[in-house]
Amino acid sequence: MTKWEYMYAKAYKEKIEEINGKDVGVFKPQGFLGGIMEGQPEVSEFLEKSGQDGWEVVGICPASEGASYWRLILKRPIS
Structure with a gap:
């Protein structure tokens, strides 16, 4: 039986903001x-x-934050 690992990403206006609940990128004031x-x-x-x-x-x-946010769910087999 194949075992899977999953990844969750949150996108906002064509950019990935989070992967598995962790922010992506660096904030520049x-x-x-x-x-x-x-x-x-x-x-x-x-x-x-x-x-x-x-x-x-x-x-x-769609993510709950609004129409511009999307949740993507990905999977791949565990080797």
Whole structure:
């Protein structure tokens, strides 16, 4: 019987923000109260790299934070 490992990613407006509950990228402060995140991959780049590493998308759904957030569920066999 095949055993699987799973990965969960949260995307916001074509960028991956979290993988398995951990933030992706580095926050760079700008101005008094603002800032931007750097180093977040595009969704297409993330999926391409994940596919090369043996992951496949098995689910996608809107995240509860709003329509611009998406949860991606991926799996791959445990070797």
